[in-house]
Amino acid sequence: GFLYAYSISTIIKTTMNLYMSMQKPMTKTSVKALCRLVELLKAIEHMFYRRSMVVADSVSHITQHLQHQALNSISVAK
Numbered sequence: 001g002f003l004y005a006y007s008i009s010t011i012i013k014t015t016m017n018l019y020m021s022m023q024k025p026m027t028k029t030s031v032k033a034l035c036r037l038v039e040l041l042k043a044i045e046h047m048f049y050r051r052s053m054v055v056a057d058s059v060s061h062i063t064q065h066l067q068h069q070a071l072n073s074i075s076v077a078k
Contacts, residue, residue, distance in 0.1 A: 005044045008037050 012034060019026050026034075048055060 001044050001048060005041060008041045008044075012037050012041070 015030070015034060019030070
């Protein structure tokens with residue numbers, strides 16, 4: 001989700017900046033496509049907001065797993 005949100009955000013910003021730098025009006029198709037991307041971005045944001053407790057719990061499990069891997073690597077190195 002984070003990667004999709006980052007990619008979509010980058011596409012939106014890049015497209016808007018390109019149109020601004022070229023000083024050309026956006027076509028109707030481009031505006032519709034950007035609106036769809038913004039809708040997707042808002043949907044991802046809403047999903048993370050709804051599932052914030054699950055995401056927070058997953059982050060703690062991921063951190064614990066990475067700590068376990070680091071400790072195993074250190075004990076092998078010893």
